[in-house]
Amino acid sequence: MPIPRKPDQSVVTTCAYCGVGCGFKAEMFDGRVVRMIPWKEGKANHGHSCVKGRFAFDYYRHPDRVTAPMVRASIDQPWREVTWDEAFTHAASELKRIQAQYGRGSVGAVSSSRCTNEEIFLMQKFARVALRNNNIDNCSRICHSPTQFGLSATLGAGAASQHFDSILQADVILVVGANPTEGHPVFGSMMKRRIRQGAKLIVLDPRRTETVESPHCRADVHLALKPGTNVAVLNSVAHVVVREKLYDEAFIRSRCHWKEFEQWMAFVGDHRYSPEVVGPEAGLAPEDIRCAARLYASGPRSTIYYGLGVTEHSQGSTGVMCLGNLALACGMIGREGVGVNPLRGQGNVQGGSCLGSWPHMFSGYRFVTDDSVRASFEQDWGLALDPEPGLRITNMFDAALAGTFKAIYIQGEDPVQSDPNQNHIMAAMRNMECVIVQDLFLTETAKFAHIFLPGSSSLEKNGTFTNAERRVSMVRKLTAPLAGLEDWEITVGMINAMGYPLRYDDASQVLDEVARLSPAYQGMSFALIDRVGSVQWPCGPDAPEGTEVLHIKAFPRGKANFMLTGYVPTQERTDDRYPLLLTTGRILSQYNVGTQTRRTGNVAWYDEDVLEIHALDALARGIGEGDWASIASRYGSTRLRAKLSERVSPGVIYTTFHFAQSKVNAITSDLSDWATNCPEYKVTAVEVTKLQTSVRSEAGNPVAEEEQA
């Protein structure tokens, strides 16, 4: 009978996929989650959702879920199931052995942006109290670490200045290196609503994405710049602003250092950054650059939203500083409808940044080298802490290759699939003696693991997530963890096994500890969030229910700063051998490395990564629609099916990284941002050639094979 069964229980929780962090009501019958419906009171999503959070949750019940801890002596041997106690004891003894043999700094940990704030906090605590070093990093390293650096340097705070609703009051929206309609769909919809109401849109993106053009919503200016030229183009925009005197002098005089502004003005005002010079270099018409600058400066309320197209470059941090400089120059900070906002990719990557999962910072964005900050942690945790910065994940792999880094505890991350220059990473992993992976499924990284700790999905634990708006929301446990322990309980088990006694009755006590030790989270607690629904940090005595818009009266350092952002072209250059530029990104239905979404119905829309190539480039290489192509860079090669596309310009090709078999990261370089080592995923020089193939199906996945010559 077509009367649907009515769920008997409904619990409000937060989506674990992207950085919008939609509020959902999880509806269950018989303790099983049957549907997720958007929560109207979710302040990030207001009752809307996207295909992933709304429907693609069944991965938590997928047969591939690992349900017991496993160990093996070497990666060539089969896994052996053990109890939790055995796993913890074995892990601790290995880590201690390795530290004794190779030094305290030869081991490290990586926390997950798909885990809760409490879990991330415990991972950095693990590194600091159990490993006694600062070798702790987070995946925001490979996406938004330049945001942290660049916005801190200019504005004083490395997080979004506005809440999402602020866009409803914007007059001009500048989107740089982001594709909200696919990467942050619910926010993208809100942006489109505002544009249909009359707001203007400027997009900087090499591709003609749906953000640039979709029904009833078209960018007024689309700067389809050549990948790698962000800083030049943004400086050029700033050039127009200063030369045509479009800057907000009153704002600068009161909120910034005028002399610093003058220095910056002279710098970007230089002929080198004029649109007539930069335009041809970046593949743009000079008039378009002028148009964009005038539109942005005129506002009256102009807001910036940007993504990994800014940060994942060798000048990522510099690019972010350009955005900060631009907003300051035009007075677009400190009220509704303006601001500079990173679109953080993962559900809790903002949390990863806030909770001190950094080799150089504690929670609350404070340096480990700061004696007074460190003292507060030492006092609370009862032991001396390493006063020096530790290794970033990129450097952990470098050190592993050099033979000085031997063990790693990775929670909920898959660096072998998601980090660049895959061959380099795999060689590094092989050099390690103890790799501990905590995850839901056996990932690419787990292939190199010696100990596997089965984790819990966001449906199986209590905790909080912090979304891209600094909004902390509840994650509520809907069902018992499949393998018996919530992720935070696993880390507590590891800390205890290493000899530091630690106990929490429940996750709320972890958030209480965070509140004690981080000024921005001072007022946070499960009780508060339960009461008001969600809270944006900073939350404390001055803002007991959180803060929607930052920098209204003052910047964290009092005034803001202008940074000199010289354009340094990336070392990754095209030449005769590698004449095309590859840029990568994501699509709506698949999420990140696909660990979850590949195991849901979402494969109906997208079941393999494809290569988008312009017809002219394809024609020159004899490649037709659907043909298999080999893509090679200086670092490696792989093969993908080609799709002719108008969305890329000639000379630029595009693909996604959702499927392990595509090995897209075998091609990406190991170049990275100067300040944070955020990998330069967005610019790789490649060549594409047609593969003479016979396609053979292998376990359901078509694989291209080269014919015998």
Added chain:
Amino acid sequence: MWSELRALREDVDYGTPPRDGEPVTLMVDGEPVTVAAGSSVMFAAAAAGRSVPKLCATDMLEAFGSCRVCLVEIEGRKGFPAACTTPVEAGMAVCTVSPRLSELRAGVMELYLSDFPSEDIAGGWSELHDVIAATGVASSPYGPGENHLADPIDQSNPYFLFDPAKCIVCSRCVRACEEVQGTFALTIAGRGFDSKVVASQGESFLDSECVSCGACVQACPTQSLVEKSLFEGGYRRADSPQA
């Protein structure tokens, strides 16, 4: 658009979006209520705790006025205006319940139920069923005639299906796809009795521009668009053979 999103509540559907504006006071069933200027009478009635039955209205979407269920009586005005499309005015006196209104609403429901699978009336829990209960109409008095009960079900999307037999062409799905999501994948093709919901150019949902955000499923008052996961053993019409 500020209040339209931020003042939404989970436990009450006001019928039309909340507004920002100067306060306006009016009377609903003899009790005063104050709402922002620009709000609809339906909104005011809901705010006063005197919700009017509705089908094509929901507070996440702008008013449409197609279902004719939310009729009310307004003192000094002729006829029976739809509460959703009538803006409030200071001093207005609205009556949401009367014998004549009950008759009219019942008449509308009988028409809807004449083209709705009769075996799906009892036991249901959709918004349509709430209105069935509120109007006290449990069946249609009309004899058999042309209907949409055998129209093909679209199960192409992995997560939800569309059964036109239950569709009342209220257009909430079309409007959700436009206003909330912004993809504009759905439309109403045809006119009058032939009106039907189609995706893109009459394609299946999966092949169309639909991005499967679920806004239409969320908006549908009759569960004509509904999650497949709510049906154990799959979806089958009562009269169709076993799958």
Added chain:
Amino acid sequence: MTQPIIEVERLVAMANQIGDFFAPYPPVQREEGVRNHLRNYWDPRMREALLAHLEATNGAGLLPHVLGAAGMLREATRERTAYAGPPKSDTPGMSPRGE
């Protein structure tokens, strides 16, 4: 000499990249900027390896101001609070911080 934690070539490349960013700044701030960055963001073993390279080869491959910064690093005492803003300096013409 202990084994460098990371290949020296990579450290030199990273240091030069930092140097490239500070190139537009006036000379003193350039060196200070690089030094502050290395101090706050690099694992001490990475700094040691760089300094060892400085000793062994007179800093072969390093940009001049990066060389200078590495020298300053060698002499620097531990700062009380770490600083992430623009290079601090009392160069005439630059306004003091914390205004």
